[in-house]
Amino acid sequence: MAIAIVDYGIGNLHSVSKAIERLGYEYVITGDKDEIFAAEGVILPGVGAFGDAMNHIREGGMDHIVQEVAASGKPLLGICLGMQLLFSEGEEYGVHQGLDILPGRVVRFEEGDYKIPHMGWNKLEYRRPQNPLVRDLYEGHVYFVHSYHVQPERPEDLIAVTDYGQPVTAIVGRDNVYGMQFHPEKSGELGRLLLRNFLALSTGERLDIPEDIGIHRTESK
Amino acid sequence: MLAKRIIPCLDVKEGRVVKGVNFVNLRDAGDPVELAALYDREGADELVFLDISASVEGRETMVDVVRRTAGEISIPFTVGGGISSVEDMKKILRAGADKIGINTAAVLNPQLINEGSQRFGAQCIVVAVDAKFNSEWNDWEVYTHGGRKPTGIRALEWVREAEQRGAGEILLTSMDADGTKDGFDLPLTKAVCEAINIPVIASGGAGLPEHFYDVFSQANADAGLAATIFHYKEISIPALKTELKAEGVEIR
Numbered sequence: 001m002a003i004a005i006v007d008y009g010i011g012n013l014h015s016v017s018k019a020i021e022r023l024g025y026e027y028v029i030t031g032d033k034d035e036i037f038a039a040e041g042v043i044l045p046g047v048g049a050f051g052d053a054m055n056h057i058r059e060g061g062m063d064h065i066v067q068e069v070a071a072s073g074k075p076l077l078g079i080c081l082g083m084q085l086l087f088s089e090g091e092e093y094g095v096h097q098g099l100d101i102l103p104g105r106v107v108r109f110e111e112g113d114y115k116i117p118h119m120g121w122n123k124l125e126y127r128r129p130q131n132p133l134v135r136d137l138y139e140g141h142v143y144f145v146h147s148y149h150v151q152p153e154r155p156e157d158l159i160a161v162t163d164y165g166q167p168v169t170a171i172v173g174r175d176n177v178y179g180m181q182f183h184p185e186k187s188g189e190l191g192r193l194l195l196r197n198f199l200a201l202s203t204g205e206r207l208d209i210p211e212d213i214g215i216h217r218t219e220s221k
Numbered sequence: 222m223l224a225k226r227i228i229p230c231l232d233v234k235e236g237r238v239v240k241g242v243n244f245v246n247l248r249d250a251g252d253p254v255e256l257a258a259l260y261d262r263e264g265a266d267e268l269v270f271l272d273i274s275a276s277v278e279g280r281e282t283m284v285d286v287v288r289r290t291a292g293e294i295s296i297p298f299t300v301g302g303g304i305s306s307v308e309d310m311k312k313i314l315r316a317g318a319d320k321i322g323i324n325t326a327a328v329l330n331p332q333l334i335n336e337g338s339q340r341f342g343a344q345c346i347v348v349a350v351d352a353k354f355n356s357e358w359n360d361w362e363v364y365t366h367g368g369r370k371p372t373g374i375r376a377l378e379w380v381r382e383a384e385q386r387g388a389g390e391i392l393l394t395s396m397d398a399d400g401t402k403d404g405f406d407l408p409l410t411k412a413v414c415e416a417i418n419i420p421v422i423a424s425g426g427a428g429l430p431e432h433f434y435d436v437f438s439q440a441n442a443d444a445g446l447a448a449t450i451f452h453y454k455e456i457s458i459p460a461l462k463t464e465l466k467a468e469g470v471e472i473r
Contacts, residue, residue, distance in 0.1 A: 014317045018292040048342070115418055117344050119389065120443070121224040121266055121473045141224050141473035143297060145319075145344045163222060186297045186319065188261070188473070 002203055003027040004039035006066065006082075008056045010048055016079065019185035023192065025199050033065050041202025042069050046081030050090030050106060050148065053081055054098065063099055070101045075176050075202040083172065083179025084150055092148050101177055103153035114165045117147040122162040122182075124170055124190075131159045131173055133197050142170070142180075142187035142194075150181065224473045225437045225465070226266035226444035227458060228422060229451040231256060233302075234273045236282035238452075254289045260451070261294040263458040266473055268294070269322065269392070269422075269446060272302035273367070284316050291317025299347050301392075305329075307336050314341060322392055324349040325365040328372055328379070331386060338387025346390075347422075348383040352376040352409060353396040361409055368396050376409070377416045384417045391417065392446065395425040402428025402450070410440035422446050430456060430464045437470050 002025045005013050013029050020027045020043075028035055036042055044066060046053050057063045069076050070086075078086045087098045090106035098106070109116050121141040126134050144162070150169040152158055159178075160171035171194075172179040178198060184191035231253050232239050238251045257268055270290070272283045280303055287300055300313045301322025310321045321341075327334050327348050337346045353371075355362040361376035380391050393413050395406030403426055410423045420443035423436045427447040436442045450456045466472045 012315060012317060014288070015291050019295060021292075022295075115420060117389070118223075119344050119420065120226060122222070123224070183297075185295060188264075188295055191295055 002039065003041050003043060003199060004036045005029045005043045005045060006036065006062065007031045008060060008062045010053055010056050013045055016043065016045055016185045019192065019195055020199065023196050023199060031060055031062060036065055036069065041075040041199065044076065044078040044082035044085065046079065046085055048081060050081065050084060050092040051094060051096040053085060054096050066099055067101060070177050073176050075198065076178065077198050078179040080146065080181060080183055083181055084148065086177065086179050087150055090148065102157055102172060102174060105151050106148050107151055108148050112165050117145055118164050118168065119145045122164060124160045124162055126160050128159045132201055133171065133173055133178055133194065134159060137190065137193055140190040142182040142184065142191055144182045146181060222471050224471045227461060228267045228269055228444050228446040229260045229265050230269040230271060230446050230448040232271045232273055232448065233283060233286060235279040236286055253286050254293055257290045258293045260458065261296050264462055265296060265458055267296055268298040270298060270300045272300065274303065284312055287313055287316040287318050301349055307340055310337050310341060314345060320345050320347050322347040322349045324351065327383065328363060328365050328374065331382065334383055334386035334388055343387050343389035346388050347392050348388040349392040349394070350376060350380060351394045351396055364396060377412055380413050380417050384419050388419060390420045390422065392422045392424060398426030401426050404428065404432040405436040405440065405445065407435060407440045410436055410442050414441045420444065430461045433461060434465060434468050434470065
């Protein structure tokens with residue numbers, strides 16, 4: 001099997017699994033340790049509140065499994081709340097400990113001249129354009145829905161940001177561990193390409209980059 | 222900065238797409254899943270499905286349409302029509318919809334907004350408002366039941382209440398502009414956008430690309446929604462987006 005989508009009892013995994021299927025990869029939705037470790041890449045999804053999700057993860061001992069996956073070198077991708085959970089702690093309805101795979105905190109957007117949640121299509125700016133996850137891609141819009149955002153402790157973990165009154169963490173990555181704050185499965189073509197890149201990293205295949213999808217490409221179709 | 226969104230709306234009856242003109246005449250126009258996939262490919266930023274089925278079977282069919290659509294498209298979509306309980310919301314969200322639109326049910330039972338928002342998150346709850354100018358009041362009035370029943374409620378008060386109760390977004394349809402193709406209702410849309418701090422989707426009246434430009438630049442709407450003009454190719458989404466970009470509007 002190719003990709004394991006971690007099932008810890010919350011969220012709708014239908015859209016992300018179908019997106020993987022459309023890209024031509026196999027997946028399994030599972031909470032089983034053996035199945036997760038047998039996969040070539042692991043996706044940690046997530047919707048809802050930070051503390052609630054961490055409680056669900058701990059219930060099945062899934063926290064240790066995900067931490068082991070990260071330590072094993074197997075590609076791991078957290079999506080939306082799943083990315084936030086990778087960090088040290090979250091401040092949503094009280095302070096909660098996260099998986100602490102990447103150092104940093106998850107904080108609420110400060111009240112300001114913008115609407116909360118940050119919801120809609122916003123543009124990526126690559127801070128590390130050479131990272132394999134984004135190397136061949138253009139800086140386009142992806143779909144965000146969140147009220148809390150990640151402040152990574154190490155600036156080098158930041159692969160992409162988006163501008164929402166301030167630079168907001170959009171993609172993080174360190175070694176085999178990645179996170180996307182937006183929903184790649186809901187982000188049109190660029191979302192598909194980002195997800196495809198993660199899947200290709202997982203299965204170790206070389207990507208043939210179609211000529212019309214280079215970094216020089218602008219977004220207009 | 223967030224991009225302004227272009228949203229085609231698909232009216233679905235018993236699992237088939239129909240179109241509405243002033244909420245009355247309906248005409249069959251195809252398979253909703255196929256049409257949704259087409260709009261995704263064309264660059265639509267989001268979709269709205271409005272279920273106008275009258276029967277229980279029709280509503281069950283809708284759950285299936287939602288599930289198949291979620292598997293086919295890679296943009297968010299909202300489902301509205303006939304949703305009147307948290308259980309209904311759960312069914313549609315579990316089938317893969319991103320947001321739930323509630324209209325009449327929210328007016329009859331405003332607590333539904335609170336319950337849905339607490340249970341699924343504010344971002345999932347879209348309150349759809351059909352508004353019509355009331356010349357006696359010199360203000361806009363909320364209508365329910367597909368625009369058939371005046372409620373005596375002022376639209377601006379209602380959207381404020383909806384926001385307070387936890388709505389994540391307002392889908393605002395001007396009954397005065399709907400079906401005219403003369404442009405969105407700019408005064409109404411502007412008044413609503415100024416009254417609240419959650420995103421507003423303007424609906425009703427779009428006939429030309431510049432109507433979208435006007436509603437974004439003059440009324441400050443976050444999104445523009447239309448049905449017929451997209452279904453019948455009077456406006457193509459790629460051409461519309463190119464034009465808006467050229468005018469300097471932030472567009473995906």
